[in-house]
Amino acid sequence: MEGRSKDADTVLDNNVITASPRLSSKIVRNNTAIENGGLVGLRNLGNTCFMNSVLQCLSNTRPLLEYILGDNYSSDINTTNSSMKGALIKAFSTVIQELWGYPEGSSSLSPAVNTTALKSQLQRFAPRFTGYSQQDAQEFLRYLLEGLHEDVNRVVTKPASRPILPEVDPSLSDNQKAMEAWKRYLRLDNSKIVDIFVGQLKSTLKCTVCGHCSVTFDPFWDLSLPIPSRTGQVRLQQCFDLFTKEEVLDGDEKPTCSKCQVRRKCTKSFSIQKFPRILVLHLKRFSPMERFRGKLNCTVDFPLSGLDLSAYAASRGQGCVYNAYGVANHSGTTYSGHYTAYCKHPYNGDWHEYNDSRVSTVSPRNVVTNEAYVLFYELLAGSPSSSGRASSASGSEDYSERGCRRLAYESMPDHLVFHALEEDFNFNWHSDHQTPPTVQDAYLNFCIVSLELKTHKNMSNQSCLRAVNSVLVFIHESQFYGMKTFFGRLA
Numbered sequence: 001m002e003g004r005s006k007d008a009d010t011v012l013d014n015n016v017i018t019a020s021p022r023l024s025s026k027i028v029r030n031n032t033a034i035e036n037g038g039l040v041g042l043r044n045l046g047n048t049c050f051m052n053s054v055l056q057c058l059s060n061t062r063p064l065l066e067y068i069l070g071d072n073y074s075s076d077i078n079t080t081n082s083s084m085k086g087a088l089i090k091a092f093s094t095v096i097q098e099l100w101g102y103p104e105g106s107s108s109l110s111p112a113v114n115t116t117a118l119k120s121q122l123q124r125f126a127p128r129f130t131g132y133s134q135q136d137a138q139e140f141l142r143y144l145l146e147g148l149h150e151d152v153n154r155v156v157t158k159p160a161s162r163p164i165l166p167e168v169d170p171s172l173s174d175n176q177k178a179m180e181a182w183k184r185y186l187r188l189d190n191s192k193i194v195d196i197f198v199g200q201l202k203s204t205l206k207c208t209v210c211g212h213c214s215v216t217f218d219p220f221w222d223l224s225l226p227i228p229s230r231t232g233q234v235r236l237q238q239c240f241d242l243f244t245k246e247e248v249l250d251g252d253e254k255p256t257c258s259k260c261q262v263r264r265k266c267t268k269s270f271s272i273q274k275f276p277r278i279l280v281l282h283l284k285r286f287s288p289m290e291r292f293r294g295k296l297n298c299t300v301d302f303p304l305s306g307l308d309l310s311a312y313a314a315s316r317g318q319g320c321v322y323n324a325y326g327v328a329n330h331s332g333t334t335y336s337g338h339y340t341a342y343c344k345h346p347y348n349g350d351w352h353e354y355n356d357s358r359v360s361t362v363s364p365r366n367v368v369t370n371e372a373y374v375l376f377y378e379l380l381a382g383s384p385s386s387s388g389r390a391s392s393a394s395g396s397e398d399y400s401e402r403g404c405r406r407l408a409y410e411s412m413p414d415h416l417v418f419h420a421l422e423e424d425f426n427f428n429w430h431s432d433h434q435t436p437p438t439v440q441d442a443y444l445n446f447c448i449v450s451l452e453l454k455t456h457k458n459m460s461n462q463s464c465l466r467a468v469n470s471v472l473v474f475i476h477e478s479q480f481y482g483m484k485t486f487f488g489r490l491a
């Protein structure tokens with residue numbers, strides 16, 4: 001067993017981690033550049049600190065950074081129905097490359113990167129950002145991500161209008177309904193940006209008379225969390241508690257219960273169906289309802305590591321533990337203020353403060369303040385899930401990526417076998433029992449397949465990667481789309 005698990009690590013390291021050959025060759029050639037990269041400021045063009053703080057958080061978002069620096073995005077550019085035809089992501093890429101020390105046609109680092117070209121492309125996409133007035137960082141983030149997504153959307157033939165789809169079969173289980181809703185979403189919106197940032201929210205409407213529950217599933221790019229206090233200090237968990245708290249719909253708001261067939265008093269609540277690889281949390285300091293009362297200056301105490309969201313998960317079996325790596329801060333009032341960012345370097349782990357053109361180190365102890373406004377969290381690879389199959393198999397507490405691979409391999413179930421057909425990379429799942437496979441099962445099988453392909457089929461790295469991608473498609477097409485978060489870097 002010892003030797004086999006070592007092989008499993010080697011295989012995964014060789015094939016999975018170096019999935020972006022152009023990036024890895026850059027790292028090898030210039031190791032110090034990537035380790036010390038990203039520590040460059042952005043020029044303030046006149047009230048553009050809202051943009052600068054968000055760009056620095058995105059620059060330190062590892063899966064996005066590697067997608068851009070590895071130049072994997074070029075071949076994804078959608079020239080048929082993106083309104084920008086790739087111009088926005090190209091301008092974004094130029095800024096990221098300059099921040100990370102790869103300016104095209106130049107070898108010298110600029111003291112502070114100029115974002116004029118990116119700003120003009122963004123305002124072509126979203127004219128509201130024209131001019132030089134202060135803007136909201138979270139709104140900017142939404143528009144920027146939407147524009148980047150459109151530029152690399154894999155859906156090239158879009159219907160002229162949103163198709164009217166039949167109602168989802170009510171006899172399906174909630175998880176099957178969620179999968180169907182996700183597939184419908186991907187039919188129109190499917191990109192690397194979606195892979196990285198988009199999760200799925202479950203909303204449950206429960207009739208107080210007959211107890212019937214109806215569920216709907218919606219994609220989300222970030223979660224806007226209410227703050228349960230105006231002043232003092234609350235914990236982030238209290239914001240999640242308030243966000244997911246049951247709300248009573250009565251009086252004029254009474255929905256029609258599909259079972260009773262009449263309008264009934266109902267309760268409505270949210271839970272998280274699919275946890276995104278990158279979770280963006282927007283603290284509602286400027287609630288439109290409360291704008292006249294001004295900004296909420298309460299400190300929201302958020303964990304830098306080990307944010308466990310299993311209490312808010314709609315279904316068990318998904319990893320849902322996150323580490324913080326970026327914070328967009330807002331100081332000042334609703335009407336005048338300044339934005340900065342605290343970001344954790346994706347390769348050396350140090351925290352830095354980005355204040356327009358200035359970059360300085362900051363102690364992790366000082367990252368949580370009452371100015372935190374938008375929080376960026378990354379899903380811990382192989383984070384423990386509530387059903388915890390891999391952890392119960394051996395009782396180990398090692399939840400690191402490597403630790404999980406080892407556990408996954410060592411607890412390989414005998415009754416599940418993949419057959420890899422070398423010619424067309426079709427995979428058939430053979431199972432001697434009817435229990436629906438869990439996410440953990442899918443992960444175990446992913447490890448097994450990687451090992452089998454490499455050691456027994458003598459495949460080249462390229463073929464192996466293609467085969468692994470087929471497995472991902474298989475997993476994706478099955479009910480385990482939650483696994484996409486595990487494999488984000490491969491997709």
Ligand SMILES: [Zn+2]
Nearest residue numbers: 207210257260
């Ligand atoms: Zn009812």
